[in-house]
Amino acid sequence: MSSQGRKPRYIVKIGGTQTLPLSCRVVNNSHFQCDTFEIGLEAWQQPDNFGLAYWDGAGDTQVEILFGTLGADDDPGAIPSDLSSLLIGNVDDVDIHLDTGQLTISGRDLTARFIDNKIAKSWPDHTASQIVTDLCGMVGITPNVTSTKTAVGKYQNGAYAAQRRDIPMWDLITFLAEQEGFDAFVTASTLYFGPPLADSKTPLTVMVQPPSTGNPGVNISTETLKLHRSLTLAKDIAVTVISYDAGKKVPIKAVARRQGSNKAGSTSFRTGKTSQNYVIRRAGLTQQQAVDLAQKTLADLSKHERTVEIQAPPDGGVSSRTKLTISGTNTGFDTDYFVDTVTRDYRSQGGAFFHSMTVTAKNHQVESQPDA
Numbered sequence: 333m334s335s336q337g338r339k340p341r342y343i344v345k346i347g348g349t350q351t352l353p354l355s356c357r358v359v360n361n362s363h364f365q366c367d368t369f370e371i372g373l374e375a376w377q378q379p380d381n382f383g384l385a386y387w388d389g390a391g392d393t394q395v396e397i398l399f400g401t402l403g404a405d406d407d408p409g410a411i412p413s414d415l416s417s418l419l420i421g422n423v424d425d426v427d428i429h430l431d432t433g434q435l436t437i438s439g440r441d442l443t444a445r446f447i448d449n450k451i452a453k454s455w456p457d458h459t460a461s462q463i464v465t466d467l468c469g470m471v472g473i474t475p476n477v478t479s480t481k482t483a484v485g486k487y488q489n490g491a492y493a494a495q496r497r498d499i500p501m502w503d504l505i506t507f508l509a510e511q512e513g514f515d516a517f518v519t520a521s522t523l524y525f526g527p528p529l530a531d532s533k534t535p536l537t538v539m540v541q542p543p544s545t546g547n548p549g550v551n552i553s554t555e556t557l558k559l560h561r562s563l564t565l566a567k568d569i570a571v572t573v574i575s576y577d578a579g580k581k582v583p584i585k586a587v588a589r590r591q592g593s594n595k596a597g598s599t600s601f602r603t604g605k606t607s608q609n610y611v612i613r614r615a616g617l618t619q620q621q622a623v624d625l626a627q628k629t630l631a632d633l634s635k636h637e638r639t640v641e642i643q644a645p646p647d648g649g650v651s652s653r654t655k656l657t658i659s660g661t662n663t664g665f666d667t668d669y670f671v672d673t674v675t676r677d678y679r680s681q682g683g684a685f686f687h688s689m690t691v692t693a694k695n696h697q698v699e700s701q702p703d704a
Contacts, residue, residue: 340646340687341412342678343398355679358397358418362652362672364506366443367419375433393423399648416648420520443518445471446502456485460508464525467501478526529653540660556643559665571610573626575617586622588630638695640669646676646689656693669693
């Protein structure tokens with residue numbers, strides 16, 4: 333993430349035409365959320381009349397935000413050669429500030445096409461990949477879809493049949509992704525639907541150097557590094573799933589446990605005084621389905637024990653699915669994290685450019701001991 337001598341630059345295009353932004357914010361999200369943007373513009377001095385009169389009557393308007401860096405010796409007005417697209421989306425809202433002669437446009441990436449369109453069709457004999465590919469064709473999104481084999485009508489416990497009809501396309505896509513253990517997100521104008529990608533990427537590494545080394549700090553160009561630990565989730569966690577197998581006419585119970593960070597002194601499983609206990613009642617599960625649900629719920633709860641926030645110079649290579657590794661604290665914070673939000677901010681003032689990037693990440697350590 334080091335950017336010594338580099339000068340970040342943002343290029344904003346409205347309807348394919350480069351504009352002159354006063355400010356720009358791009359938030360790249362994970363967890364099936366769309367990315368968002370907010371752009372500040374001078375109302376009267378935009379090319380091709382992208383000022384006040386244009387926005388007074390504008391309809392669907394597409395925006396692309398690109399990011400690149402110039403070298404230390406490059407002309408400040410040059411276009412970076414390493415431009416990459418941070419986001420392509422449509423404007424949702426326009427706010428006009430007549431007192432300052434400025435306007436702000438904001439919106440979402442092309443995930444919005446799936447969010448804003450509902451689907452009532454049923455595909456019980458199709459696979460998830462076939463359905464997602466069809467949905468992409470309906471809204472003009474390029475599919476990057478990993479093939480699946482199971483017809484959705486055969487999902488366990490009739491999960492697909494239980495889905496209500498006339499739902500947003502994105503709700504259906506995320507449901508199918510969860511059933512298949514996939515991730516789903518839109519980059520530029522392409523939908524990725526397939527196995528999670530974070531594990532396959534080269535991780536960012538943060539080496540913390542304690543004061544005792546004589547050179548305190550971190551080995552990346554960070555302005556702020558914050559570590560947070562939830563003491564509630566750091567306690568022992570027990571997830572109990574209760575169900576009933578109608579076929580065998582027997583009650584079903586499965587328990588998944590995670591021992592808290594203070595393992596040596598933890599007695600909560602014996603005393604029941606300090607553990608966090610979660611009970612899920614779900615009809616119609618088999619024993620294995622109950623075990624799977626308990627373990628999955630435990631994993632979801634355990635992800636959020638430790639979080640990290642980093643503020644650093646903008647880096648186009650950081651995404652909301654990048655892996656982050658921290659070491660050097662000699663504590664439980666030395667572990668792997670997964671970036672879930674990247675916020676990049678830019679503004680110009682008096683001929684100067686100001687840039688920042690904030691990265692948040694959550695740990696992904698799970699220690700479960702299923703006990704049916």
